[in-house]
Amino acid sequence: xxxxAVEVEEQEREISDAERCSTVAENGVMLVVNHSRxxxxxxxxxxxxxYCAEFVTAAVLCSMYHKTEDFIWMGFTIAFMLLxxxxxxxxxxxxxxxxxxxxxxxxFLHLLLLGPVIRCVEALVVYFKAGKKEExxxxxxxxxxxxxxxxxxxxxxxxxxxxxxxxxxNAFKRTAVIQAFLGSTPQLTLQMYATIQEKYLLPxxxxxxxxxxxxxxxxxxxxxxxAIQIRYDDYKVRLRPAAYLCMIVWRGLEIATRITALVxxxxxxxxxxxxxxxxxxxxxxxxxxxEFWARKGSLTENVEKNFSKLGTIVVLCMFTLLxxxxxxxxxxxxxxxxxxxxxxxxxxxxxxxxMYYCGRFVENLLLITLWYFFxxxxxxxxxALLLGVQLLICYSLAVLxxxxxxxxxxxxxxxxKYNVHDCLHCVCCRKARHRESGRxxxxxxxxxxxxxxxxxxxxxxxxxxxxxxxxSQTSGRETAIVEDIMEAA
Numbered sequence: 001x002x003x004x005a006v007e008v009e010e011q012e013r014e015i016s017d018a019e020r021c022s023t024v025a026e027n028g029v030m031l032v033v034n035h036s037r038x039x040x041x042x043x044x045x046x047x048x049x050x051y052c053a054e055f056v057t058a059a060v061l062c063s064m065y066h067k068t069e070d071f072i073w074m075g076f077t078i079a080f081m082l083l084x085x086x087x088x089x090x091x092x093x094x095x096x097x098x099x100x101x102x103x104x105x106x107x108f109l110h111l112l113l114l115g116p117v118i119r120c121v122e123a124l125v126v127y128f129k130a131g132k133k134e135e136x137x138x139x140x141x142x143x144x145x146x147x148x149x150x151x152x153x154x155x156x157x158x159x160x161x162x163x164x165x166x167x168x169x170n171a172f173k174r175t176a177v178i179q180a181f182l183g184s185t186p187q188l189t190l191q192m193y194a195t196i197q198e199k200y201l202l203p204x205x206x207x208x209x210x211x212x213x214x215x216x217x218x219x220x221x222x223x224x225x226x227a228i229q230i231r232y233d234d235y236k237v238r239l240r241p242a243a244y245l246c247m248i249v250w251r252g253l254e255i256a257t258r259i260t261a262l263v264x265x266x267x268x269x270x271x272x273x274x275x276x277x278x279x280x281x282x283x284x285x286x287x288x289x290x291e292f293w294a295r296k297g298s299l300t301e302n303v304e305k306n307f308s309k310l311g312t313i314v315v316l317c318m319f320t321l322l323x324x325x326x327x328x329x330x331x332x333x334x335x336x337x338x339x340x341x342x343x344x345x346x347x348x349x350x351x352x353x354x355m356y357y358c359g360r361f362v363e364n365l366l367l368i369t370l371w372y373f374f375x376x377x378x379x380x381x382x383x384a385l386l387l388g389v390q391l392l393i394c395y396s397l398a399v400l401x402x403x404x405x406x407x408x409x410x411x412x413x414x415x416x417k418y419n420v421h422d423c424l425h426c427v428c429c430r431k432a433r434h435r436e437s438g439r440x441x442x443x444x445x446x447x448x449x450x451x452x453x454x455x456x457x458x459x460x461x462x463x464x465x466x467x468x469x470x471x472s473q474t475s476g477r478e479t480a481i482v483e484d485i486m487e488a489a
Contacts, residue, residue: 038130039162041168043169043176044172046218047179047218048172050176050215051085053211054183054184055113077191080186082113083183089111091174092115092119096167105118119172126161177226177326179215179219180215180220182322188212189262189266192260193263196263213256216255220254223333226334227344228411230344235415238411239411243405246405247405247409250398253398255329257395258330262276262367264367267376268375268376281324288336288337292338320338327356331353331357331402361396364391364395372385
């Protein structure tokens with residue numbers, strides 16, 4: 001009887017909670033809405049807003065260029081506006097596989113370059129419809145039986161909605177990266193160069209530069225988060241607000257400094273900047289392929305089942321091109337492995353990370369130095385030396401925030417075999433270790449080797465002194481036993 005009473009109380013409590021979260025219509029139909037398991041598609045909305053804002057602002061700026069007969073700036077602006085837009089339409093169509101489905105309206109909107117808008121509307125419709133269920137407003141006993149029978153279908157509906165929204169989020173993460181590094185980065189570089197050459201700042205151009213900088217920072221942020229999620233897919237990764245803030249400052253300073261250095265160098269040595277850009281692009285484009293040939297690997301066959309070998313190579317080349325464009329302006333946070341199913345190497349390579357930032361710092365220093373000696377008359381009223389020092393300091397701050405992120409804000413930092421402080425400790429204390437090599441000492445406990453994600457209860461750890469005493473006692477007993485055996489023999 002007690003168990004039955006408890007069960008009835010729990011059911012009445014569930015119904016009362018549902019009634020508090022429900023709305024009763026005038027026609028006697030109760031609408032139960034449950035959004036607890038479905039997360040809003042904020043990333044989809046943000047990527048769509050950035051896409052539309054950049055496209056519209058670039059179109060307005062092109063019309064102004066046409067009125068002032070600046071056809072060179074207009075042509076480049078249109079090219080950097082249309083190239084990422086077309087690639088985004090192809091990416092969304094490829095991910096959602098719309099070519100094999102009867103959806104003429106969606107395909108027509110993709111032809112009008114409005115694919116992200118209709119996809120965003122679809123995601124919002126799925127979100128607002130998720131968890132809604134209509135049932136008759138009847139007695140409590142009838143409601144209990146209806147709740148028992150309808151619990152399964154409702155949970156299935158919520159799971160289906162969450163999977164659909166997850167597909168939209170993953171698709172828009174890819175499009176955000178494409179928009180950022182195939183459209184926004186060259187667009188921002190072009191508009192900064194045009195501003196310096198024309199020696200005046202248009203409000204529309206300033207708005208476009210601000211939007212592109214936000215888009216680039218968001219794309220770099222998505223790259224970092226995707227790299228963490230793919231590399232640690234066995235764990236449920238959640239980033240704290242401090243981690244996002246650290247990554248935003250790190251990526252924003254890194255990208256802004258890099259683009260400014262390239263623009264300043266291009267104003268002094270216009271034709272040489274093409275050589276610098278092409279060398280960077282070709283190096284990072286062929287680097288994964290050289291590693292692939294050195295390993296003598298075979299191409300992954302899971303890119304798309306219907307693709308031929310030529311189609312797979314084309315897709316991998318496009319993926320490698322995007323990877324190269326990212327590395328020209330900032331650290332991509334991932335390393336390509338063309339033999340792997342996910343095309344991304346899971347191992348964290350600290351040596352390559354250090355080589356990239358050291359090489360990029362030296363390259364920015366050379367670009368700024370060459371600009372300082374060959375700068376034009378436009379910088380007569382600007383302290384060029386102070387500007388160059390500020391750029392180098394900003395890039396150093398970006399590296400500092402990157403180190404802070406990996407040391408303190410990375411969600412899986414304790415799973416690293418070595419962390420930032422281990423590398424710094426190894427470099428700084430190498431001489432001291434050589435001096436004290438004659439002395440034997442116990443290694444200090446490493447911060448990065450402690451476990452973070454514990455699936456079972458930890459056993460109490462005994463102090464090092466107790467373990468050493470136990471080991472000495474055990475060895476003493478063994479020695480005594482061996483001596484007794486020798487005497488008996």
